[in-house]
Amino acid sequence: MRHGQYRFIVGFLVLPLALYAVFVISPFAQSFYYSLTNWTGVSPAFEFIGFRNFQNLMDDALFLRALRNNAVLLVVMPVVVILLALFFAFLLNVGGRGSRSGVQGVRGSGFYKLAFFLPQVLSVPVIAVIWAVIFDPTGSGLANSVLRRVGLGSAGWLSDPNLALYCVLWVLVWGSVGFYLVLFNAAMSSIPRDIFEAAVLDGAGRVSTFFRVTIPLLWDTIQTAWVYLAILALDVYALVAVMTAGPGGPNNSTQVISLQIAQNGFQFGRAGYASAIGVVLFFITLLIAAIMLRATRRERIEY
Amino acid sequence: MTVTTHADDAETPVSNPPRETDRGRRRSDAPDVAVNVLSHVALVAWTVVVLVPFAWALLASLKTSREIFGSPWSLPEKFRWSNYSRAWDKGVGEYLLNSIVVVTGGVLLTMLFGSMVAYVLARYEFRGNRIIYYLFAAGMMFPVFLAIVPLFFVVQNFGMLSTYQGLILVYTAYSLPFTVFFMHSFFRTLPTSIAEAAFIDGCSHTGVFFRVMLPMAKPGLLSIGIFNVLGQFNQFVLPAFLSPEKPVLAQGIATLLASQRYEGEWGALFAALSIAMVPVVVVYLIFYRQVQAGLSSGTLK
Numbered sequence: 001m002r003h004g005q006y007r008f009i010v011g012f013l014v015l016p017l018a019l020y021a022v023f024v025i026s027p028f029a030q031s032f033y034y035s036l037t038n039w040t041g042v043s044p045a046f047e048f049i050g051f052r053n054f055q056n057l058m059d060d061a062l063f064l065r066a067l068r069n070n071a072v073l074l075v076v077m078p079v080v081v082i083l084l085a086l087f088f089a090f091l092l093n094v095g096g097r098g099s100r101s102g103v104q105g106v107r108g109s110g111f112y113k114l115a116f117f118l119p120q121v122l123s124v125p126v127i128a129v130i131w132a133v134i135f136d137p138t139g140s141g142l143a144n145s146v147l148r149r150v151g152l153g154s155a156g157w158l159s160d161p162n163l164a165l166y167c168v169l170w171v172l173v174w175g176s177v178g179f180y181l182v183l184f185n186a187a188m189s190s191i192p193r194d195i196f197e198a199a200v201l202d203g204a205g206r207v208s209t210f211f212r213v214t215i216p217l218l219w220d221t222i223q224t225a226w227v228y229l230a231i232l233a234l235d236v237y238a239l240v241a242v243m244t245a246g247p248g249g250p251n252n253s254t255q256v257i258s259l260q261i262a263q264n265g266f267q268f269g270r271a272g273y274a275s276a277i278g279v280v281l282f283f284i285t286l287l288i289a290a291i292m293l294r295a296t297r298r299e300r301i302e303y
Numbered sequence: 304m305t306v307t308t309h310a311d312d313a314e315t316p317v318s319n320p321p322r323e324t325d326r327g328r329r330r331s332d333a334p335d336v337a338v339n340v341l342s343h344v345a346l347v348a349w350t351v352v353v354l355v356p357f358a359w360a361l362l363a364s365l366k367t368s369r370e371i372f373g374s375p376w377s378l379p380e381k382f383r384w385s386n387y388s389r390a391w392d393k394g395v396g397e398y399l400l401n402s403i404v405v406v407t408g409g410v411l412l413t414m415l416f417g418s419m420v421a422y423v424l425a426r427y428e429f430r431g432n433r434i435i436y437y438l439f440a441a442g443m444m445f446p447v448f449l450a451i452v453p454l455f456f457v458v459q460n461f462g463m464l465s466t467y468q469g470l471i472l473v474y475t476a477y478s479l480p481f482t483v484f485f486m487h488s489f490f491r492t493l494p495t496s497i498a499e500a501a502f503i504d505g506c507s508h509t510g511v512f513f514r515v516m517l518p519m520a521k522p523g524l525l526s527i528g529i530f531n532v533l534g535q536f537n538q539f540v541l542p543a544f545l546s547p548e549k550p551v552l553a554q555g556i557a558t559l560l561a562s563q564r565y566e567g568e569w570g571a572l573f574a575a576l577s578i579a580m581v582p583v584v585v586v587y588l589i590f591y592r593q594v595q596a597g598l599s600s601g602t603l604k
Contacts, residue, residue, distance in 0.1 A: 004507070004508065005427065005508065006429070008423075008507075008508035008509060009423050009427055009429055011509075012419045012420070012422070012423045012512075013419075013420060013423055013435070015416065016416035016417070016419060016420045016479060017420075017435070019416065019472060019475060019476050019479075020438075020439070020442070020476050020479055022457065022476070023454065023457065023458075023472060023473050023476035023477070024442055024450070024476050024477065024479075024480075025438070026453070026457065027450035027451075027452075027453035027454040027457055028445070028449060028450045028453075030450075030453035030457075031449055031450055031452060031453050034452070034453060041452070041456070084349075087345075088345070088346065088349065091342040091345055091346055092342075092346070094338075106339065106342050106343065106346070108343075112346050112350060113595070114588075114591055115350045115353055115354055116349065116350070116353055117591070117594075117595055118353060118354070118357070118584070118587070119353060121533050121537075121583055121584075121586075121587045121594060122537065122580060122583055122584075123536070123537030123538075123539060123552075123553040123556075123579065123583075124537070124539055124553075125539055125553045125554070125556045125557040125560075126553070126556060126576055126579050126580055128557070128560075129556055129557070129559075129560045129572070129576055130356050130357070130359075130360045130576070131356065132560065133360075133363075133371075133569070134356060134359075136372070138372070140372035140373060140375065141372070141375070142359060142375045145375050145376065174352070174353070177349070178353065182595045186595075186596075206338070231444075231446065234446070235446040235448060237448065237540055238539045238540060238543075238557075241543075241557070242557045242560060257448075258446075258448045261448055261451065261452065262451070262544070265451070265452035265455075266452075266455070266544065271452050271456075274452045275452055275453065278448060278449040278450070278451075278452065279449075281446070281448060281449060282445065282449050285444070285445065285446070289444070
């Protein structure tokens with residue numbers, strides 16, 4: 001069995017690793033290197049300028065605007081998605097009829113999960129186009145026609161600088177709730193039934209079972225969800241690029257970090273500068289993952 | 304916490320509660336029914352919020368621009384199937400072909416390379432095993448955006464911008480982390496005895512992999528395969544930068560939206576959108592268990 005084993009291992013690993021190294025690892029490493037240069041991306045000549053790109057970033061109003069918008073998404077989006085997903089998971093799991101044990105699911109929960117999850121499997125441009133038309137600022141858009149019907153007048157949606165970012169936020173929430181519902185639901189159904197039965201024997205109702213038993217047992221999953229949603233909020237690109245005017249408008253109200261990378265790297269001929277933004281994004285991602293994992297750490301419950 | 308797959312436990316049919324006296328029943332039933340009804344109201348409300356935009360887009364694909372904006376809620380006077388042929392003429396046919404070629408190549412290569420790496424890492428002890436594993440695992444955490452600018456120049460240096468082979472190789476490289484990670488845990492759960500028997504019968508390492516282990520890993524391959532088909536078909540960021548001249552469907556949709564803003568052929572845009580949407584929805588409806596399980600298991604470990 002030992003015979004030829006190393007040749008086999010090397011033979012199986014060499015091509016995939018080479019591919020991964022060339023197209024994934026090397027670009028990541030290069031962006032650190034280029035972030036210290038004034039490379040334009042067009043001419044082959046460039047020189048090292050130390051940390052000047054990073055110093056310039058601190059005075060770049062557009063970048064700071066993007067950073068602020070990402071921060072808004074980062075704070076609001078995960079909270080809203082997790083609360084909604086937990087709420088619906090709660091309804092799916094305890095809203096059932098005729099239950100004495102507090103663990104019955106509603107009928108048709110399979111259908112609800114099927115429907116809620118749908119936005120997750122469609123590509124972002126498809127979703128962005130649909131919502132861009134729904135949010136049509138003229139009186140004839142779908143969203144405005146709903147507002148009119150309930151007597152609220154009409155809104156500018158994506159063309160209103162005060163509202164545009166929240167439209168993006170809404171589409172993110174709308175698209176993500178189903179995925180996290182399925183995730184939480186899967187985690188809930190892996191909790192052994194006897195834990196719930198014990199809680200019911202001790203006289204706990206549905207609501208207190210959910211808050212005092214289910215949520216604590218789900219804590220690990222919620223924490224993971226938080227980190228992933230935070231990364232999603234930092235990464236948002238396609239939605240903004242397709243849906244907003246400009247993109248990033250109006251008045252840079254939907255400017256985000258990823259858009260800044262794309263614009264600096266491919267339109268303004270500042271590849272070195274764009275790489276520096278990428279490096280900043282890298283450290284923000286790392287920092288947030290670390291903070292989330294630490295701040296929300298609790299006793300891990302094994303069962 | 305290792306939570307795997309089956310998200311369907313909540314569907315367990317409600318077992319008949321033991322018969323009670325009338326008094327006892329009435330006391331516990333009233334709030335139960337209220338909770339049940341309110342649950343359905345909330346769940347149906349969100350279902351409507353999720354499904355109406357898609358249904359509306361499908362309907363809009365059969366309307367004229369004037370009908371889409373003039374009477375957004377009503378059925379069209381006449382179903383305009385010609386929207387679809389106009390969408391096709393605007394390049395959707397070509398975009399769809401590009402997507403099919405790239406996704407077919409990308410998924411096949413991803414599955415082959417991904418399961419090879421995962422198998423070796425899961426089943427063989429050697430120096431550097433952990434390092435390689437973490438190298439791939441790290442790739443799952445960091446967004447493509449950190450690397451997009453240098454990646455563009457790497458692909459350009461190979462002369463592979465706007466080519467099928469360029470996109471196939473890049474898609475494969477960026478799909479490897481999750482595929483390796485998923486198949487790694489899958490190969491770990493497979494029993495060793497059959498592979499050992501095959502070795503005793505004189506099967507080579509390669510032979511064991513292709514003839515014994517891969518067939519045994521079929522359920523895992525199916526889940527991750529569907530995941531990769533959807534993921535690569537929906538890919539937008541990579542082709543947007545690496546394949547400007549040979550757009551895939553997701554990119555084409557975005558371009559069409561930009562041009563409709565002054566051309567005003569909204570019916571054709573929604574027809575293009577439906578062409579992009581319907582195959583994905585069909586795959587999803589057929590394989591939704593695998594899709595939901597595959598997507599969520601990646602997040603859970």
